[in-house]
Amino acid sequence: MTRKPFTVMAITASHNRIGFCFLIDKQPMDWQLAHHASKSPELTYEKAAQWFAYYQPDIIVTEDLNGSLTKGKKAQRLILAIKEAALLTDAQHIECERVQPYANKYEQIDRLCAEFPQMSAVAPKRRRIFDNEPAATTIFECLVLAKQLQS
Template identity: 40%
Template sequence: MQARVLAIAAARRRVGYVFLDNHTLKDWRISNSAARSSTDAAGAAQEWVNALQPTIVVTEQLEPGSRKGAHTKGVIRAIAKTAERNPVLTVSVARVQLYANKYEEAAALAVRYPELQAWVPQQRRAFDNEPRNTVIFEALALAQRVIDGPPTLLAAAMG
């Protein structure tokens, strides 16, 4: 698949994105301000779409059993709605955990994208907050679902 993919993920108090151009990681970012409200999330998403000019925007499909909080779900919905208002293919994919935990997933993704090696979060202790960088790897995992996934994912998004 030859595409410019912008994948955006949200977690508690942060939103992150990765941008891949024809399978090459070109940019990634974490924003605390984008996670403040649905309005801030929509504004940030529009800025990123304008600046990066993706052909595909990937967001998380909110499943009934999602462990995301209500605020974070609102942020994800706002990002998806913003993407839909642009001339891009908008794809929502379920967040599938293929590894024992987020930290193993991040390490595996960093092998494929070595430029993110310095961003791989250390596994937290039970009483620590989740590291900020996990949201980048959540976004990258969403992008990989579309890039490596079955063509039916994109076909379904096309209608």
């Protein structure tokens, strides 16, 4: 008898994009960003519901906003829309507080790429202080959320 692989989808939002990282047996297998879906909570809800229906994860991980000082009001509204979509699935929904034990996101991304070499393909270069944050950082925020289930 074969067992069904254990799947986790971690999903989050920033003010101008939403993204997910999909893991099968604790390994990142797919990830995606959607910029247009971040234009409103309704579009975010629809996109998240599409992703949930397509991937059918066992667990959906979202960011716990209690005490979060890093997300703006728009991003918080988008994350709430994602949570609403997650509650309508058969998947278990878990909220995790995002932790960053490293000095900065890029150091954390380097560590994640060392652990998961497949993620090097989308790893953003360190930005200069006046550059905008690269979109791919959202994928790594999702991966951090998913990894918190392993600890």
